[in-house]
Amino acid sequence: MKLWTIPAFGIDQLALGEGAIPAPAANQVVVEVHAVSLNYRDLMTVTGKYNPKLKLPRIPLSDGAGVVHAVGDAVRGFKVGDRVAGIFMQNWQDGAPSNEKYRGALGGDIDGMAAQYVTLHQDGVVLIPDGLSFAEAATLPCAGVTAWSALQKAGGIAPGSTVLIQGTGGVSIAALQLAKAMGARVLGTSSSDEKLERARALGLDAGFNYKSGGSWADWAVEQTDGRGVDLVIEVGGSGTFLESLKACAVGGAMAQIGVLTESAEPVDVRVILRKQLRVQGIYVGSRTDFEALNRALIATGIKPVIDKEFALEELPEAFRQMEAGSHFGKLVVRLR
Ligand SMILES: NC(=O)c1ccc[n+]([C@@H]2O[C@H](COP(=O)([O-])OP(=O)(O)OC[C@H]3O[C@@H](n4cnc5c(N)ncnc54)[C@H](OP(=O)(O)O)[C@@H]3O)[C@@H](O)[C@H]2O)c1
Numbered sequence: 004m005k006l007w008t009i010p011a012f013g014i015d016q017l018a019l020g021e022g023a024i025p026a027p028a029a030n031q032v033v034v035e036v037h038a039v040s041l042n043y044r045d046l047m048t049v050t051g052k053y054n055p056k057l058k059l060p061r062i063p064l065s066d067g068a069g070v071v072h073a074v075g076d077a078v079r080g081f082k083v084g085d086r087v088a089g090i091f092m093q094n095w096q097d098g099a100p101s102n103e104k105y106r107g108a109l110g111g112d113i114d115g116m117a118a119q120y121v122t123l124h125q126d127g128v129v130l131i132p133d134g135l136s137f138a139e140a141a142t143l144p145c146a147g148v149t150a151w152s153a154l155q156k157a158g159g160i161a162p163g164s165t166v167l168i169q170g171t172g173g174v175s176i177a178a179l180q181l182a183k184a185m186g187a188r189v190l191g192t193s194s195s196d197e198k199l200e201r202a203r204a205l206g207l208d209a210g211f212n213y214k215s216g217g218s219w220a221d222w223a224v225e226q227t228d229g230r231g232v233d234l235v236i237e238v239g240g241s242g243t244f245l246e247s248l249k250a251c252a253v254g255g256a257m258a259q260i261g262v263l264t265e266s267a268e269p270v271d272v273r274v275i276l277r278k279q280l281r282v283q284g285i286y287v288g289s290r291t292d293f294e295a296l297n298r299a300l301i302a303t304g305i306k307p308v309i310d311k312e313f314a315l316e317e318l319p320e321a322f323r324q325m326e327a328g329s330h331f332g333k334l335v336v337r338l339r
Contacts (some may be wrong), residue, residue: 162186
Protein backbone atom coordinates (compact mmCIF):
# COMPACT_ATOMS: atom_id res chain seq x y z
CA MET A 4 0.00 0.00 0.00
CA LYS A 5 1.03 3.61 -0.50
CA LEU A 6 1.37 6.15 2.27
CA TRP A 7 2.55 9.71 2.78
CA THR A 8 4.91 10.67 5.60
CA ILE A 9 6.44 13.86 6.97
CA PRO A 10 10.13 12.92 7.27
CA ALA A 11 11.12 16.57 7.89
CA PHE A 12 9.09 19.79 8.03
CA GLY A 13 8.08 21.47 4.78
CA ILE A 14 5.60 20.71 2.00
CA ASP A 15 8.47 19.82 -0.33
CA GLN A 16 9.70 17.26 2.19
CA LEU A 17 6.51 15.16 2.09
CA ALA A 18 7.42 11.64 1.02
CA LEU A 19 5.28 9.08 -0.78
CA GLY A 20 6.34 5.59 0.24
CA GLU A 21 5.12 2.03 0.46
CA GLY A 22 4.21 -0.12 3.44
CA ALA A 23 2.59 -3.44 4.29
CA ILE A 24 -1.17 -3.62 4.76
CA PRO A 25 -1.54 -3.79 8.56
CA ALA A 26 -3.35 -6.54 10.45
CA PRO A 27 -5.81 -5.59 13.19
CA ALA A 28 -5.24 -6.24 16.91
CA ALA A 29 -8.24 -7.59 18.83
CA ASN A 30 -9.98 -4.23 19.28
CA GLN A 31 -8.94 -2.69 16.00
CA VAL A 32 -10.38 -2.22 12.54
CA VAL A 33 -8.31 -1.84 9.41
CA VAL A 34 -9.78 0.84 7.17
CA GLU A 35 -9.12 0.99 3.45
CA VAL A 36 -8.98 4.77 3.11
CA HIS A 37 -10.63 6.11 -0.05
CA ALA A 38 -10.34 9.84 0.55
CA VAL A 39 -8.68 12.29 2.92
CA SER A 40 -9.22 16.01 3.37
CA LEU A 41 -6.88 18.82 4.36
CA ASN A 42 -7.29 21.14 7.33
CA TYR A 43 -5.32 24.25 8.12
CA ARG A 44 -3.98 22.36 11.12
CA ASP A 45 -2.51 19.74 8.77
CA LEU A 46 -0.73 22.50 6.85
CA MET A 47 0.68 23.84 10.13
CA THR A 48 1.72 20.30 11.10
CA VAL A 49 3.51 19.67 7.81
CA THR A 50 5.32 23.01 7.96
CA GLY A 51 6.31 22.55 11.62
CA LYS A 52 4.22 25.43 12.98
CA TYR A 53 1.67 23.32 14.84
CA ASN A 54 4.18 21.41 16.94
CA PRO A 55 7.85 22.10 16.14
CA LYS A 56 8.77 19.22 18.48
CA LEU A 57 6.60 16.68 16.68
CA LYS A 58 8.33 13.32 16.49
CA LEU A 59 9.05 12.51 12.84
CA PRO A 60 8.41 10.69 10.61
CA ARG A 61 4.64 11.02 11.01
CA ILE A 62 1.80 10.08 8.66
CA PRO A 63 -0.14 13.34 8.23
CA LEU A 64 -3.84 14.26 8.05
CA SER A 65 -6.56 13.82 10.64
CA ASP A 66 -9.45 13.35 8.25
CA GLY A 67 -10.21 10.34 6.11
CA ALA A 68 -13.04 8.02 5.14
CA GLY A 69 -13.17 4.56 3.65
CA VAL A 70 -14.29 0.98 4.07
CA VAL A 71 -13.62 -1.49 6.88
CA HIS A 72 -11.21 -3.98 5.36
CA ALA A 73 -10.61 -6.25 8.40
CA VAL A 74 -11.72 -6.43 12.02
CA GLY A 75 -10.04 -7.82 15.14
CA ASP A 76 -11.55 -10.66 17.16
CA ALA A 77 -13.02 -8.36 19.83
CA VAL A 78 -14.61 -5.85 17.46
CA ARG A 79 -18.38 -5.73 17.92
CA GLY A 80 -19.73 -2.54 16.36
CA PHE A 81 -18.25 -2.84 12.86
CA LYS A 82 -17.96 -5.44 10.10
CA VAL A 83 -15.98 -5.74 6.90
CA GLY A 84 -17.54 -3.49 4.26
CA ASP A 85 -18.85 -0.82 6.63
CA ARG A 86 -18.31 2.77 5.45
CA VAL A 87 -16.50 4.70 8.18
CA ALA A 88 -14.44 7.76 9.06
CA GLY A 89 -11.85 8.15 11.80
CA ILE A 90 -12.60 10.49 14.69
CA PHE A 91 -10.18 13.38 15.22
CA MET A 92 -9.28 12.67 18.85
CA GLN A 93 -9.24 8.93 19.15
CA ASN A 94 -9.75 9.02 22.93
CA TRP A 95 -12.57 11.59 23.17
CA GLN A 96 -15.66 9.47 23.10
CA ASP A 97 -18.15 11.66 24.93
CA GLY A 98 -18.73 14.26 27.61
CA ALA A 99 -16.53 17.11 28.76
CA PRO A 100 -13.01 17.46 27.34
CA SER A 101 -9.90 16.61 29.35
CA ASN A 102 -6.17 16.45 28.73
CA GLU A 103 -6.44 12.68 28.66
CA LYS A 104 -9.14 12.76 25.98
CA TYR A 105 -7.03 15.17 23.92
CA ARG A 106 -4.26 12.60 23.59
CA GLY A 107 -4.36 10.57 20.42
CA ALA A 108 -5.20 13.17 17.76
CA LEU A 109 -4.81 11.67 14.29
CA GLY A 110 -2.03 13.17 12.19
CA GLY A 111 -0.56 14.79 15.31
CA ASP A 112 0.05 12.70 18.41
CA ILE A 113 -0.34 9.56 16.35
CA ASP A 114 -0.11 8.65 12.69
CA GLY A 115 -2.91 10.04 10.54
CA MET A 116 -5.04 9.00 7.60
CA ALA A 117 -2.77 9.64 4.60
CA ALA A 118 -2.27 5.94 3.97
CA GLN A 119 -4.26 3.52 1.83
CA TYR A 120 -4.82 1.32 4.90
CA VAL A 121 -4.86 2.42 8.55
CA THR A 122 -5.54 0.59 11.81
CA LEU A 123 -7.78 2.33 14.33
CA HIS A 124 -9.36 1.26 17.61
CA GLN A 125 -13.02 0.35 17.07
CA ASP A 126 -13.95 3.31 19.31
CA GLY A 127 -12.00 5.60 17.00
CA VAL A 128 -14.28 5.28 13.96
CA VAL A 129 -17.89 6.21 13.16
CA LEU A 130 -20.23 5.04 10.43
CA ILE A 131 -20.67 7.69 7.75
CA PRO A 132 -24.03 8.68 6.23
CA ASP A 133 -25.06 6.55 3.22
CA GLY A 134 -25.80 9.61 1.12
CA LEU A 135 -22.27 10.98 1.32
CA SER A 136 -19.38 10.02 -0.94
CA PHE A 137 -16.07 9.09 0.67
CA ALA A 138 -14.72 12.47 -0.42
CA GLU A 139 -17.61 14.28 1.27
CA ALA A 140 -17.35 12.17 4.43
CA ALA A 141 -13.60 12.83 4.56
CA THR A 142 -14.35 16.52 5.22
CA LEU A 143 -16.21 15.82 8.47
CA PRO A 144 -13.88 14.65 11.29
CA CYS A 145 -12.22 18.03 11.88
CA ALA A 146 -13.92 20.85 9.94
CA GLY A 147 -17.43 19.40 10.07
CA VAL A 148 -17.35 18.42 13.73
CA THR A 149 -15.76 21.76 14.69
CA ALA A 150 -18.49 23.74 12.92
CA TRP A 151 -21.13 21.56 14.55
CA SER A 152 -19.57 21.92 18.02
CA ALA A 153 -19.31 25.69 17.61
CA LEU A 154 -23.00 26.02 16.80
CA GLN A 155 -24.05 23.60 19.53
CA LYS A 156 -21.74 24.55 22.38
CA ALA A 157 -21.22 28.28 21.99
CA GLY A 158 -24.36 29.28 20.26
CA GLY A 159 -27.74 29.07 21.80
CA ILE A 160 -28.70 29.49 18.14
CA ALA A 161 -32.40 29.53 17.29
CA PRO A 162 -34.29 30.31 14.08
CA GLY A 163 -33.80 34.00 13.43
CA SER A 164 -30.45 34.25 15.22
CA THR A 165 -27.61 35.89 13.31
CA VAL A 166 -24.32 34.03 12.86
CA LEU A 167 -21.18 35.56 11.38
CA ILE A 168 -18.63 33.40 9.58
CA GLN A 169 -15.10 34.54 8.73
CA GLY A 170 -13.64 33.60 5.37
CA THR A 171 -14.74 30.72 3.19
CA GLY A 172 -12.50 27.87 4.36
CA GLY A 173 -13.52 24.42 5.54
CA VAL A 174 -14.86 25.27 9.00
CA SER A 175 -16.63 28.45 7.93
CA ILE A 176 -18.48 26.93 4.97
CA ALA A 177 -19.58 23.94 7.07
CA ALA A 178 -20.82 26.40 9.71
CA LEU A 179 -22.69 28.35 7.03
CA GLN A 180 -24.51 25.25 5.83
CA LEU A 181 -25.38 24.05 9.34
CA ALA A 182 -26.41 27.47 10.62
CA LYS A 183 -28.74 27.97 7.64
CA ALA A 184 -30.30 24.57 8.34
CA MET A 185 -30.89 25.74 11.92
CA GLY A 186 -32.83 28.74 10.63
CA ALA A 187 -30.16 31.32 11.33
CA ARG A 188 -29.37 34.39 9.26
CA VAL A 189 -25.71 34.16 8.22
CA LEU A 190 -23.35 37.05 7.50
CA GLY A 191 -19.89 36.35 6.14
CA THR A 192 -16.55 37.92 5.32
CA SER A 193 -14.09 36.95 2.62
CA SER A 194 -11.05 38.28 0.78
CA SER A 195 -12.86 37.60 -2.49
CA ASP A 196 -16.10 38.88 -4.03
CA GLU A 197 -16.27 35.75 -6.14
CA LYS A 198 -16.13 33.54 -3.05
CA LEU A 199 -18.83 35.65 -1.42
CA GLU A 200 -20.99 34.98 -4.49
CA ARG A 201 -20.39 31.25 -4.10
CA ALA A 202 -21.32 31.52 -0.42
CA ARG A 203 -24.53 33.35 -1.37
CA ALA A 204 -25.47 30.36 -3.50
CA LEU A 205 -25.24 28.29 -0.31
CA GLY A 206 -27.51 30.65 1.60
CA LEU A 207 -25.20 33.41 2.86
CA ASP A 208 -27.50 36.37 3.54
CA ALA A 209 -24.92 39.15 3.21
CA GLY A 210 -21.19 39.35 2.60
CA PHE A 211 -18.33 41.78 3.23
CA ASN A 212 -14.96 41.77 1.47
CA TYR A 213 -12.45 42.33 4.30
CA LYS A 214 -9.76 43.33 1.80
CA SER A 215 -11.82 46.29 0.62
CA GLY A 216 -11.11 48.26 3.80
CA GLY A 217 -13.48 49.39 6.48
CA SER A 218 -14.65 47.63 9.57
CA TRP A 219 -16.56 44.41 9.00
CA ALA A 220 -17.71 44.60 12.62
CA ASP A 221 -19.40 47.95 11.94
CA TRP A 222 -20.91 46.41 8.81
CA ALA A 223 -22.24 43.44 10.81
CA VAL A 224 -23.77 45.77 13.39
CA GLU A 225 -25.44 47.74 10.58
CA GLN A 226 -26.73 44.53 9.05
CA THR A 227 -28.46 43.71 12.35
CA ASP A 228 -30.06 47.14 12.80
CA GLY A 229 -27.52 48.13 15.44
CA ARG A 230 -27.92 44.99 17.54
CA GLY A 231 -24.83 42.96 16.56
CA VAL A 232 -24.63 39.25 15.83
CA ASP A 233 -25.57 36.43 18.17
CA LEU A 234 -22.59 34.22 17.35
CA VAL A 235 -19.23 34.72 15.65
CA ILE A 236 -17.53 31.64 14.23
CA GLU A 237 -14.06 33.01 15.14
CA VAL A 238 -11.47 31.34 12.92
CA GLY A 239 -9.32 34.43 12.39
CA GLY A 240 -7.53 34.34 15.76
CA SER A 241 -5.99 37.30 17.54
CA GLY A 242 -5.99 39.35 14.31
CA THR A 243 -9.78 39.29 14.12
CA PHE A 244 -10.64 38.91 17.83
CA LEU A 245 -11.21 42.63 18.51
CA GLU A 246 -13.48 43.06 15.49
CA SER A 247 -15.38 39.95 16.57
CA LEU A 248 -15.98 41.43 20.01
CA LYS A 249 -17.25 44.58 18.32
CA ALA A 250 -19.53 42.61 16.00
CA CYS A 251 -21.27 40.73 18.84
CA ALA A 252 -24.66 41.70 20.21
CA VAL A 253 -25.13 42.26 23.92
CA GLY A 254 -25.50 38.72 25.28
CA GLY A 255 -23.83 37.30 22.17
CA ALA A 256 -21.17 34.62 21.88
CA MET A 257 -17.94 33.80 20.11
CA ALA A 258 -16.84 30.30 19.20
CA GLN A 259 -13.07 30.71 19.45
CA ILE A 260 -11.69 28.27 16.93
CA GLY A 261 -8.86 29.46 14.74
CA VAL A 262 -5.41 30.99 14.64
CA LEU A 263 -5.21 32.25 11.07
CA THR A 264 -3.95 35.75 11.91
CA GLU A 265 -1.99 37.43 14.66
CA SER A 266 -2.11 40.79 16.40
CA ALA A 267 -0.37 42.27 19.41
CA GLU A 268 -3.16 44.81 19.96
CA PRO A 269 -4.43 44.59 23.54
CA VAL A 270 -7.91 43.23 24.21
CA ASP A 271 -10.29 45.63 25.94
CA VAL A 272 -11.88 43.10 28.27
CA ARG A 273 -14.50 45.65 29.29
CA VAL A 274 -16.30 44.93 26.01
CA ILE A 275 -16.71 41.31 27.08
CA LEU A 276 -18.18 42.18 30.45
CA ARG A 277 -20.33 45.07 29.27
CA LYS A 278 -21.89 42.98 26.51
CA GLN A 279 -21.93 39.90 28.79
CA LEU A 280 -20.35 37.87 26.00
CA ARG A 281 -19.59 34.18 26.15
CA VAL A 282 -16.24 33.27 24.56
CA GLN A 283 -16.31 29.54 24.10
CA GLY A 284 -13.14 27.78 23.04
CA ILE A 285 -13.86 24.97 20.60
CA TYR A 286 -11.46 22.10 19.98
CA VAL A 287 -13.13 19.84 17.40
CA GLY A 288 -15.39 17.52 19.41
CA SER A 289 -16.06 14.00 20.60
CA ARG A 290 -17.22 10.87 18.89
CA THR A 291 -20.74 11.66 20.17
CA ASP A 292 -20.54 15.10 18.53
CA PHE A 293 -19.50 13.46 15.24
CA GLU A 294 -22.44 11.04 15.43
CA ALA A 295 -24.83 13.92 16.13
CA LEU A 296 -23.41 15.82 13.13
CA ASN A 297 -23.99 12.77 10.94
CA ARG A 298 -27.63 12.58 12.03
CA ALA A 299 -28.02 16.27 11.23
CA LEU A 300 -26.51 15.76 7.76
CA ILE A 301 -28.88 12.87 7.09
CA ALA A 302 -31.89 14.87 8.28
CA THR A 303 -31.02 18.02 6.33
CA GLY A 304 -29.46 16.47 3.24
CA ILE A 305 -26.49 18.84 3.54
CA LYS A 306 -23.54 17.85 1.34
CA PRO A 307 -20.11 19.14 2.34
CA VAL A 308 -18.60 21.57 -0.14
CA ILE A 309 -15.48 20.32 -1.92
CA ASP A 310 -13.51 22.86 -3.89
CA LYS A 311 -11.17 20.42 -5.57
CA GLU A 312 -10.20 16.76 -5.50
CA PHE A 313 -6.57 15.74 -6.03
CA ALA A 314 -5.01 12.38 -6.90
CA LEU A 315 -2.94 10.48 -4.32
CA GLU A 316 0.35 11.72 -5.79
CA GLU A 317 -0.80 15.34 -5.65
CA LEU A 318 -0.89 15.80 -1.86
CA PRO A 319 1.92 18.42 -1.89
CA GLU A 320 0.01 20.37 -4.56
CA ALA A 321 -3.13 20.26 -2.41
CA PHE A 322 -1.14 21.69 0.52
CA ARG A 323 0.23 24.46 -1.71
CA GLN A 324 -3.29 25.37 -2.75
CA MET A 325 -4.33 25.51 0.92
CA GLU A 326 -1.31 27.68 1.69
CA ALA A 327 -2.32 30.06 -1.12
CA GLY A 328 -5.82 30.29 0.39
CA SER A 329 -7.49 30.09 -3.00
CA HIS A 330 -9.89 27.32 -1.99
CA PHE A 331 -13.56 27.56 -1.06
CA GLY A 332 -14.70 24.91 1.42
CA LYS A 333 -12.59 21.77 1.41
CA LEU A 334 -9.65 20.25 -0.46
CA VAL A 335 -9.75 16.48 -0.81
CA VAL A 336 -7.18 13.91 -1.91
CA ARG A 337 -8.38 10.58 -3.31
CA LEU A 338 -6.29 7.64 -2.13
CA ARG A 339 -8.13 5.22 -4.46
N1 LIG B 1 -10.16 24.68 17.31
C1 LIG B 1 -10.43 23.70 16.46
O1 LIG B 1 -10.92 22.65 16.82
C2 LIG B 1 -10.19 23.91 15.01
C3 LIG B 1 -10.70 23.01 14.07
C4 LIG B 1 -10.54 23.30 12.72
C5 LIG B 1 -9.84 24.42 12.34
N2 LIG B 1 -9.31 25.25 13.29
C6 LIG B 1 -8.62 26.48 12.90
O2 LIG B 1 -9.57 27.31 12.24
C7 LIG B 1 -8.93 28.04 11.21
C8 LIG B 1 -9.60 27.73 9.89
O3 LIG B 1 -9.34 26.37 9.57
P1 LIG B 1 -9.80 25.74 8.18
O4 LIG B 1 -9.27 24.36 8.14
O5 LIG B 1 -11.24 26.00 7.96
O6 LIG B 1 -8.93 26.66 7.20
P2 LIG B 1 -8.98 26.85 5.66
O7 LIG B 1 -9.92 25.91 5.01
O8 LIG B 1 -7.57 26.91 5.19
O9 LIG B 1 -9.63 28.30 5.51
C9 LIG B 1 -8.91 29.45 5.72
C10 LIG B 1 -9.73 30.63 5.16
O10 LIG B 1 -9.81 31.62 6.17
C11 LIG B 1 -10.00 32.85 5.56
N3 LIG B 1 -9.16 33.87 6.19
C12 LIG B 1 -7.82 34.01 6.22
N4 LIG B 1 -7.48 35.12 6.86
C13 LIG B 1 -8.63 35.71 7.25
C14 LIG B 1 -8.95 36.92 7.92
N5 LIG B 1 -8.01 37.77 8.32
N6 LIG B 1 -10.24 37.20 8.15
C15 LIG B 1 -11.21 36.37 7.76
N7 LIG B 1 -10.97 35.22 7.09
C16 LIG B 1 -9.70 34.92 6.84
C17 LIG B 1 -9.69 32.71 4.08
O11 LIG B 1 -10.96 32.76 3.42
P3 LIG B 1 -11.22 33.79 2.21
O12 LIG B 1 -10.29 33.36 1.12
O13 LIG B 1 -12.65 33.66 1.91
O14 LIG B 1 -10.87 35.17 2.73
C18 LIG B 1 -9.07 31.34 4.00
O15 LIG B 1 -9.33 30.68 2.80
C19 LIG B 1 -7.45 27.66 11.30
O16 LIG B 1 -6.77 28.57 12.13
C20 LIG B 1 -7.48 26.29 11.95
O17 LIG B 1 -6.28 26.00 12.60
C21 LIG B 1 -9.46 25.01 14.61
